[in-house]
Amino acid sequence: QVQLQESGPGLLKPSETLSLTCTVSGDSISNFYWSWIRQPAGKGLEWIGRINTSGSTNYNPSLKSRVTLSLDTSKIQLSLKLSSVTAADTAVYYCARGGLWGLDSWGQGTLVTVSS
Amino acid sequence: DIQMTQSPSSLSASVRDRVTITCRASQSISSYLTWYQQKPGKAPKLLIYGASTLQSGVPSRFSGSGSGTDFTLTISSLQPEDFATYYCQQTYNTPRTFGQGTKVEIK
Numbered sequence: 001q002v003q004l005q006e007s008g009p010g011l012l013k014p015s016e017t018l019s020l021t022c023t024v025s026g027d028s029i030s031n032f033y034w035s036w037i038r039q040p041a042g043k044g045l046e047w048i049g050r051i052n053t054s055g056s057t058n059y060n061p062s063l064k065s066r067v068t069l070s071l072d073t074s075k076i077q078l079s080l081k082l083s084s085v086t087a088a089d090t091a092v093y094y095c096a097r098g099g100l101w102g103l104d105s106w107g108q109g110t111l112v113t114v115s116s
Numbered sequence: 117d118i119q120m121t122q123s124p125s126s127l128s129a130s131v132r133d134r135v136t137i138t139c140r141a142s143q144s145i146s147s148y149l150t151w152y153q154q155k156p157g158k159a160p161k162l163l164i165y166g167a168s169t170l171q172s173g174v175p176s177r178f179s180g181s182g183s184g185t186d187f188t189l190t191i192s193s194l195q196p197e198d199f200a201t202y203y204c205q206q207t208y209n210t211p212r213t214f215g216q217g218t219k220v221e222i223k
Contacts, residue, residue: 044214045152046214047213062211094159098162100148102150102171102205103150104165104171106160107159
C-alpha cells in the first residue's frame with residue numbers, strides 16, 4: 001500500500017520560497033499523476049497542480065506564476081516550490097496520488113505558516 | 117475553470133438518517149466526479165469516483181449518482197463515524213476544482 005509523507009519548513013517569512021518534499025513508499029510512482037493540494041485552516045481544498053513521471057505538469061492558473069513541481073524518480077520524491085509567499089499561503093499542504101478517478105492516496109499533510 | 121457548487125454548506129442529522137448532498141458543476145463534466153470525506157485534522161479520503169463507483173473498502177451505505185452537471189452523494193443510514201465534511205471534485209479537466217464542502221453535524 002502506497003504511503004506519502006510531506007516534509008519541509010513549517011514557518012516562512014513573507015517573500016520567501018516555500019519548499020516541500022513528498023516521499024513515496026510502498027509502490028511504484030510510475031503511471032500515476034502526483035498532485036499537491038492545500039487547505040487554509042477552517043477552509044476548503046485548493047488544487048495546486050500535478051506532475052506525472054514523464055515530467056508533464058499542470059498548474060492552477062491562480063498560482064502558476066509562482067509554482068514549480070518536480071519529481072525525483074530515483075529518490076521517489078515529489079517537490080513543491082512556491083515563491084514569494086504571503087500570509088495567504090498559510091495552509092496545510094498535502095501531496096496525493098491520482099488521476100481521472102480521483103486522489104486515492106494522500107499524505108497526512110504539513111502545516112506551513114507565513115508570518116513575519 | 118469549472119466551478120463546483122455544493123449544497124447545503126452544512127446540515128444537522130441524526131444517526132440512521134438518510135442524508136443527501138448535492139454538487140453542481142458550472143459546465144458538463146460527464147461522470148468525472150469524485151467525492152471525499154474529511155475528518156478534523158485528517159487528510160481527505162476518497163469515497164466515490166466516476167460519480168457512482170464506490171472506492172474499495174468504503175461502506176455500501178454511501179452511494180453516488182448523476183452525470184453532466186448535477187451530482188448527488190447519499191448516505192443511506194448515517195452512522196456516528198460519518199460525521200465529517202464532504203467535498204466533491206471534478207476530474208474532467210485542469211485545474212481540478214473542489215466544491216466548498218458540506219459539513220455533516222450531529223443533531
